[in-house]
Amino acid sequence: MEKSEIVAVLEEIAVLLDLKGENPFKIRAYSAGARLLEDLEDDLGKLIAEDRLGEVKGLGKALVEKITELHETGRLEYYEKLKASVPPGLLRMLEISGFGPKKVKKVYEALGVDSIESLRAACEAGKVSELPGFGAKTETNLLRAIENLEKYNRRHLWWDVRAVALPILDGLRELGAVERAEVAGSFRRNLETVGDLDFIVGADDSGPVMDWFAGLPDVAEVIAKGETKTSVRFSNGMQADLRVVPPAQFAFALHHFTGSKDHNVQMRQRALAQGYSLSEWGLFPKDADEATRKSRELHSEEGIFEALGLHFIPPELREGRDELAYAEENRVPRLIEPGDIRGAFHNHTTASDGKDTLEDMARAAAALGWEYLGIADHSKASWQARGLQEDQLREQVARIREWNTSENPPVHLFAGSEVDILKDGSLDFPAELLDTLDYVVLSVHVSMTGMDEKAMTDRIIRALETPLKCRKMLGHVTGRLLLRREGYGVQIPRIIDAAAGNDVAIELNAHPRRLDLDWRHWRRALEKGVTCVINPDAHSATGLALLEAGVRIARKARMEPHEVLNTRNLAEVRAWLGL
DNA sequence: GCCGTTTTCGGCCCGACTGTTTTCAGTCG
Structure with missing residues (x-):
């Protein structure tokens, strides 16, 4: 079996385990294993033949055995049994926004709901709101999310997103209360397709910024509106989040919401190893008391990387591949423009x-x-x-x-x-x-x-x-x-x-x-x-x-x-x- | 399931928002 197919199997195993309510860290091991395999530079067949696959950090005995079996026979009994134990419709139900593995498991076990269609019927019959932990609001939200799923492609071409994002960014920067504003997320990382837009704003007073954003003429629906975060859906189906943070925390928030998720996990682990805790709110001494702890004062992403002993990593490279190791050793070259x-x-x-x-x-x-x-x-x-x-x-x-x-x-x-x-x-x-x-x-x-x-x-x-x-x-x-x-x-x-x-x-x-x-x-x-x-x-x-x-x-x-x-x-x- | 410069057992990244709850689970990023 080809490497890319094995990656897909490992990812699917992670989702299936999630639906079965397995240990979240076991699930993470499978999805992390899939990423590691995907990024593997050396030829997989060669690594297996030389018995060196286990040298990859994050691939232990169990994963090495499973990958080897898939590569050599094209099959994996563990996977086949797992797959057979979960109705295929449950996987598709995970694509519904706001509906995760725990809820899927509940409606399946309580109501026998095993597809998007039967979920819709159960909502319309008012059965879902009767379940413990579910309510009337959940039911209407589910119906709307199903409708949105059918209506819109969940991802968009980077180029198309840019046409939407840049005018909004200009508008944010013109607001009096706004000190700094950027687009973060996969858009800032120049990923070929973008799911949601993420705007990050540094301002002392978030209220007027939130109101301006939620009131944009193209907004079809306000999904969430809080003190620090507002989520909207535009009439073309694209979703956008706005986060407003105090100016002193802007650099941390920008780094955090630029991601990627894998990059952030690696950065946090590195911070922990150096006695710090890193989040969108700051870089704190690890064991400090919640109430009195103070972040390092850093006003740029360059400062955050430097504090952790790294050269600056441009957003495009933050995919959780080898960028931390690279930035530790080398100054990142001047990239093409x-x-x-x-x-x-x-x-x-x-x-x-x-x-x-x-x-x-x-x-x-x-x-x-x-x-x-x-x-x-x-x-x-x-x-x-x-x-x-x-x-x-x-x-x-x-x-x-x-x-x-x-x-x-x-x-x-x-x-x-x-x-x-x-x-x-x-x-x-x-x-x-x-x-x-x-x-x-x-x-x-x-x-x-x-x-x-x-x-x-x-x-x-x-x-x-x-x-x-x-x-x-x-x-x-x-x-x-x-x-x-x-x-x-x-x-x-x-x-x-x-x-x-x-x-x-x-x-x-x-x-x-x-x-x-x-x-x-x-x-x-x-x-x-x-x-x-x-x-x-x-x-x-x-x-x-x-x-x-x-x-x-x-x-x-x-x-x-x-x-x-x-x-x-x-x-x-x-x-x-x-x- | 993975890992170890305190560890072969007991941890494993962090926080906001929603909805259904009276203190929290689930989802998302």
């Missing part, structure tokens, strides 16, 4: 499925201050995207050469093509034609389904190995569309090795719905010597701006400017392309 970008290579025009002409795209790139722009329209197999025929590509190349030799072109254009990787791994255009280009972007668009992981990986690797005179880049590696469809399964480590071995750059597709290759794989790729190229996959002149979403994801992979091809200037890029 949108302003470092000088061009991009994967862009479409009206020749295929783009909305703007070659010339309009070029002028838009110049307006962004870029030095160069690569044009890579679809190839003929992508008929649904009006892919170019061979003679059309030849014409486009001629037009690009003409642009470059015209008087003072505002940007240099590179001639490329987004060439389909066909089902057998061959390319959609003959090598003689591709050799007239400056580069090619190799992508899978056709025959995406019905191939297993190994076959798809072999297919892509064959394309990467195709001998060509021009440079190759691998486009959107997994083909995923966030919140819409999973990518086709591929063996990422093999793809990375093949890209490194054949001098192929890998694309970080910056389209907010793709962000593919996923940031979690990039350290490995860069350490293997793969060149990263961040591409907007623009289908219009305004689409070039999407590149920023890719840069934000690159930051999550701790990428520095020199690790990204399109931070280089025109001369350096020409040299890389062998021109």
Whole structure:
């Protein structure tokens, strides 16, 4: 069984144990084990073969045995028995907001409710409010939560959330009572999708800020409103929390609510080991009396990290992976920023499925201050995207050469093509034609389904190995569309090795719905010597701006400017392309 | 289920808000 599938099994075991009312620390061991496995750098098969899996801190005897059994046989009796003992509908019921494992267990045992549908019926019949610990309010809240669950996707694309968040942040900062305001949470960590928005405000008087927030024109429902926290749901379904803290506690609150949860747990454990207790309210001496204890006075996140012997960790890196160990040893480098970008290579025009002409795209790139722009329209197999025929590509190349030799072109254009990787791994255009280009972007668009992981990986690797005179880049590696469809399964480590071995750059597709290759794989790729190229996959002149979403994801992979091809200037890029 | 520079047993991160309760359990982040 593949590692990612084992991770999913461990996570499910944790949820199932939760539903059975098991020891919470046992549950945590399983979910922590899943995370550890997910972040494992070394090959799982190799670790098992060398009997070294137990060396990973957090994986004990029981987990090592279970992971090994899953990896070697694809099955786990413990898991199968556990799963059989819990009705499948109970898992889905956990997605209802405000409804956790304890309540699910109660309605199941008392009323036999085992699905969202039967829960709705039980609420409507007034049976739920009769249970001890439940009341009329719980019942109406449940009905509304079920309705919301069906109506809205629970997560949103980072890019879409930004459009909502920034105007509110500006509004908060303009309020008289507000000293400092930030957006925290997964939005601040630049995660590819965001669940809820978290606003943190430093102010002495919270009342007016809460009232302003709850009264925003787009608020459809006020879920909770207290002295320090207000939760609302906007009419588009997005939920947002506002927390107001005294200015002296702002840095602690900002750090806490930026998370991630795993990062916070590690920070607190580190604090405890150094004789402190860390929370959103401060950094306190561990054994101090509740009533009289005083926090260290720290007014920035930098100060909090420093107090615990760490270099500053940018929000993007706080995922509870290896950032604490890293920040203890090293100063975190200057991460890539949108302003470092000088061009991009994967862009479409009206020749295929783009909305703007070659010339309009070029002028838009110049307006962004870029030095160069690569044009890579679809190839003929992508008929649904009006892919170019061979003679059309030849014409486009001629037009690009003409642009470059015209008087003072505002940007240099590179001639490329987004060439389909066909089902057998061959390319959609003959090598003689591709050799007239400056580069090619190799992508899978056709025959995406019905191939297993190994076959798809072999297919892509064959394309990467195709001998060509021009440079190759691998486009959107997994083909995923966030919140819409999973990518086709591929063996990422093999793809990375093949890209490194054949001098192929890998694309970080910056389209907010793709962000593919996923940031979690990039350290490995860069350490293997793969060149990263961040591409907007623009289908219009305004689409070039999407590149920023890719840069934000690159930051999550701790990428520095020199690790990204399109931070280089025109001369350096020409040299890389062998021109 | 995991872990140990006081430990192989007894701990395991912290706090706000809601609803159903008279002191707290459950959920969330």
